[in-house]
Amino acid sequence: MRALLPGPEYVPDPGDVPNGVVIDTWPTGRLAEIEFYVPDYVFAVEPFAVMAQMPALRVVQLLTAGYEHAEPYVPPGVTLCNARGVHDTSTAELAVALTLAAITGLGDYARAQLSGEWLDGFRDALADKTVLILGYGAIGGAVERRLAGFEVEVVRVARSARAGVSAYTELPALLPTADVVILTLPLTSETRGMVGRDFLAALPDRALVVNVARGPIVDTGALLAEVGAGRLRAALDVTDPEPLPADHPLWRAPGVLISPHVGGTSSAFLPRARRLVCDQLRRYAAGEPLANVIRTSG
Helix, strand or coil, X not given: CEEEECCHHHCCCHHHCCCCCEEEECCCCCHXXXXXXXXXXXXXXXXXXXHHHCCXXXXXXXXXXXXXXXXXXXXXXXXXXXXXXXXXXXXHHHHHHHHHHHHHCHHHHHHHHHCCCCCCCCCCCCCCCEEEEEXXXXXXXXHHHHHCCCCCEEEEEECCCECCEEEHHHHHHHHHHCXXXXXXXXXXXXXXXCECHHHHHCCCCCCEEEECCCHHHECHHHXXXXXXXXXXXXXXXXXXXXXXXXXXXXXXXXXXXXXXCCCCCCCCHHHHHHHHHHHHHHHHHHCCCCCCEEECCC
């Protein structure tokens, strides 16, 4: 069995390569022989479109938790797996960092530093706030663990209700109590535009929307109307459109803090991605069920 990985940094140590597995790294001239493929951690078209040249392909292992960008390119009959668990650490860290920075005004202080302005005065705190985590999966749980100790009340919301977790259908009753909403949900037909005019209008004044999920989950126009009026605040690692054009009004909107989609790109990523690739290769070579299956070959 021949596997194609995006670079040598993902290749398991020699003793961890399963018997019978031959590993190529990108680029390779043996696309027709590739059975197990790990596309690069990018959102460009090329690493996904190349699957059309892999007639022997059986498994696609993504390095992202989201998979909407890759799904159209995965041939029928090929098993698609995502990288659930790989990004929990770095994305949760960024979600909490953005929350703290936006709540306490660190972005304002950073801008004031450039002009030598001593911007003192009263500031907000995260303590005693209600934080609603929308999309309570692996990343949402990681966010909650990192919020422990900040003296906040956490409200968990997911697509379906379960013990301690409310369903999307309960949002109208929950949003008016939320001081912070952290988005960690996948982009689907159901969640696209979910955070729109009615959703935002239900939030209390000065509430903070933190998006470390996908940009199109939020209606950008509706968000601009709320932050432009000074009623809500936002901290965004993802935007719609993305990358955000230099002249886009979100850059200069009051109460908005933006990072350039860096939720997964930290030093925590590679060790966890490498472990996942190694484990999935072992499972596949041994005929064991794969982890994180989004779509099966059956």
